[in-house]
Amino acid sequence: LCRVSRIPPRERWAMRRLSSRLSSSRNFIVRATGHFSSTPVTTKPGVVSLLRRSEGDVFLVGTAHVSEKSGFLVRSVIDATQPKAVMVELCSERATVLKAQQAQQGHQGARGGDAWEQMTRHYAADMAAGLDHAEAHGAVVVLGDRRQSETKRLAQRAVAKIGGLQGLMASPAISNGTVVAPLMKTWSRVASRLPSQVVADPMSLMAGGASGGGGVEKMTQIFAEVIKDRQLVREMVEIVGMVAPDVLEALLHSRDDFMFKKMCGELLAASNGGASVVVVGLAHMDGLEARWAEKYGPGAVTVGLDVGVVFS
Secondary structure, eight states: OOOOSOOOHHHHHHHHHHHHHHHHTHHHHHHHHGGGTTSOOOOOTTSEEEEOOTTOOEEEEEEOTTOHHHHHHHHHHHHHHOOSEEEESOOHHHHHHHHHHHHHHHHHOOSOOOHHHHHHTTTTHHHHHHHHHHHHTTOEEEEOSOOHHHHHHHHHHHHHHTTHHHHHHTSHHHHTOTTHHHHHHHHHHHHHTSOHHHHHOHHHHHHOGGGOSOHHHHHHHHHHHHSOOHHHHHHHHHHHHHHOHHHHIIIIIHHHHHHHHHIIIIIHHHHTTSOEEEEEEGGGHHHHHHHHHHHHOGGGEEOOOSOGGGGO
16 A cells, blocks of 8 residues: 655645545434444545545545545545546446436335345445546546456456356365465454354344334345455455456456556546546455556555545
8 A cells, every 4th residue: 555654735735635624424324224223334545545646636535435424524525625526437238227226216215125125225236436526526426347248257267267156166175275364364354254143043124023124135235345445355355366367357457457547648638637536346456556646656645535534
């Protein structure tokens, strides 16, 4: 990670303004998300980073795609920074599908539904917030991701290269057991952060129990907040890299390359010297920050703006 000890006055002002605006949004966010009171109270270091360049600051927001709270965070950052452009981790294919899904959910309205509906109800809420709030603020929307069909093609080719599921299970990391220790370490860290009622009786929560229904949705949101941690995500990425490096390249690293080029090209032009916001899944933050530091220097990256208190 890249950190700086001295931050120029303009950037210090931008960071104070962001922190102040986000803190002032706290009451709204707590009211809006109060029905997930069982979500563990944890800080989320590193979910927002400041990327500096002379042409305008970029606020990089890392999210969990199934997290409802990530959608509120994205809206709050856009409110606080008043960007001229917002880039989201979507391609035109996914953006079209997402807008159609949002319209359908808007007509349905009510919570509940079967397990799959509850698990996916807030999927891409972060990206939807980026699209909607950018338009509400008059910011230019940049679709920053590679076409989904191309990513799917590359991932399928990578899976075929290793021999499918059978080849995956025969990979050295699995066959010689080297992946077991890091996998168990990461899972134990996840389990230790779960609320006591989830550990004690997960089935009651899944079924709704005393919570009044929507148990699968609640469980999904609890897990989303637990794994919304950069170190945990980094460990998960490393585990996938041990087992299937070519698949990881197709799903993550090559997309980092694509999105970084978008940030330095289309986003730069659209922001026209002003601030911009980039919304990506948490797993992409390391790659984008590293590329930014390589291009603009380590001092151009400030990791971990103190905004986790908003969700305490």
